Amino acid sequence: MNPANGIIIAGVHSSSGKTAVTCMILAALVQRGLRVQPFKAGPDFIDPGYHSRYSDNTISRNLDLWLMGRENVEREAAMHTEGRLGVLEGVMGLFDGSNPQSDEGSTMELARQLDWPVILVLPSGKAGRSLVATLRGFIAEAGANRIVGVILNQVSGSSHADYLREAIAPLGIPVLGSIPPCDTLHWPERHLGLQASQERELPSRFELAQLAEKYLDLAGLLALLRPVSENIPATTYSKPHLRIGLARDQAFHFYYEANLDYLRSAGAELVEFSPLQDSALPSDLDGLLFGGGFPEIFANQLAQNKSLRMEVRDQIESGLPCYAECGGLMYLAHELVTSDGKNFPMTGVIPGAVEMTPRLHHFGYCLASQKDESENSVFHGHEFHHSIWRAEKELANLWNVRRKRIGSERREGYHFHNLHASYVHLHFASSGAVAQSLFHLQPEVVRV
Secondary structure, eight states: OOOBSEEEEEESSTTSSHHHHHHHHHHHHHHTTOOEEEEEESSOSSHHHHHHHHTTTOOOEEEOHHHHOHHHHHHHHHHHTTTSEEEEEEEEETTOSSOTTSOTTSHHHHHHHHTOOEEEEEEOTTOOTHHHHHHHHHHHHHOTTTEEEEEEESOSSHHHHHHHHHHHGGGTOOEEEEEOOOGGGOOOEETTEEOOGGGSOOOOHHHHHHHHHHHBOHHHHHTTBOOOOSOOOOOOOOOOOEEEEEEOSSSEEEOOHHHHHHHHHTTEEEEEEOTTTOSSOOSSOSEEEEOEEOTTTTHHHHHHOHHHHHHHHHHHHTTOOEEEETHHHHHHEEEEEOTTSOEEEOOOSEEEEEEEEEEEEEEEEEEEEOTTOOGGGEEEEEEEEEEEETTHHHHOOSEEEEETTTOOEEEEOEEETTEEEESOEEOGGGSHHHHHHHHTOOGGGOOO
């Protein structure tokens, strides 16, 4: 395979160490003075937060063929690897996706679409020669020249690493690193994956870069990448003609950067505020945007900020356009019931309570359709939430949602005046009619 614009860090399954390895690589490349662009495969809001911490604050971007479509994925990747080296972290295992019998929705599908080489992270703590059989199967399934290297993770020592290297050698796949257990790389998990990076202290970029220099073959890795140009094209947006308040803090931070770009390109100025800290909304707003996050973790603090809750309620009830996804829907409900059974008042715009649950609900890709179900009113989305809106069956009135894989349907979301509140996450460039209609955007100036 010829040098590419980017590389893909994939795993054999979830929790194989992909995020830590990706962050090590990003940190090391930045410390060497190279410009990087991190990406995350699939619908993930948490891992990109880690990437951005180690990429000199370059915002990590999601690439998702179901949500975005092939053209948008290729454009997003090409646009943001101009002048930068792309490093894409995969989702789950390399072949895990939305279809149990094909690559659809998987990291492998993205690798084929982008024609980027794959480096496979192999959990190796208790592995012996049997690891070779696993690797041989992955190589055969991926096809020739797709998997171009492996990184052994959690090796028990140098002799163990040497043993595995010798066992792997007949396959002709370079071992681009071996990483022993390390407290610095032990990052706690939560029900949606890793604990959000905004909520904990992380090792410095220098620390991770030092680990990468010690345990990874960075020269071998860089040989897979095409040299970058000196200049990074400037991003230009239309002159703002409306102000949208963007809820962003530890409780609300699940945003696709491409969605924010879409709004900026349509002439929106995004004015950040904190539902946790701010006592009032920014002035002169034309709309509100509440993304997902972990409002349940900060339920008491959100409830204590009564002045902002009441202002949000009054503004929406007065007709201020508001787009709310998942955690945003939870905040706009009458109350939030946490996993320990405690009740916390929220804004009260949406009738009924949202209750945290021990299991995921409606997890995966979906199709969301408005009432007329015309071709222009069916949008690709996804859901993942450990909560339920208790009044959904009685009061859901936004649209019909059909799960992509199993086909089950339900009425979902809540519409009131200019409120769009839903558990479904959308990609605006492929579902622009929703944002355009809600915020009165000008479609002719939308350029993404």
